[in-house]
Amino acid sequence: MARLNQLGRNGSRVVPAFLTICVALTAACTSSSASDGDRDKAATASGSENDKAATPTVAAAPSASASLDPAEAAKTDALTAYKGYWTEMPKALSVLAIESTDLKRYAAAEALGKAEASVGNLKRNGRITTGEPVVTNSTVTAAELEKKTPNVSISSCLDISKWKIVDKQTGMPAPGVSSPVSRYVVVSLMERWDGAWKVLKDDLHADQPC
Structure with missing residues (x-):
């Protein structure tokens, strides 16, 4: 399986070295968070013409996630x-700093280690990334939820056309050969550690444009 543009001296378009291959804020990868509840509804008791209205009671609306198995x-x-x-x-x-982000909240093992290595690589070469990848069609393709450490595999389409490596001082694109394709399938392995899901690794399928 071909690998595209390792992050380093010659990459002008980003396929980071830590991806054996989603999120910046991307429209397609954005999932609307479930509403915590509708506005509380006050129920008033009916009474005689001279009775005062009964004290309203609050009915708690169930969250959307509660309806899921x-x-x-x-x-x-x-x-x-x-x-x-x-x-x-x-x-x-x-920003060339893992600690300035919440990446450790969502990445571990190989994914986190390669992200740290890529930050170091960019620093040594005086470069940063600009723009964002766009991740679409994120779908759980496999799940082992009954295991001691639950895991899932997620397949997505990764678009790197707007995600580039530039010189930190000048902002000019880093020289190098662009990737022959800018959209391809990426499959990520995630595990749930202490109740939190983390990406452990990403695999790029460069032969599967999307």
């Missing part, structure tokens, strides 16, 4: 964390 709720939580990963990871590469 446990498996679907777990997948929804994983997709939300996946969105957070693709939001925070580009931030880390643009």
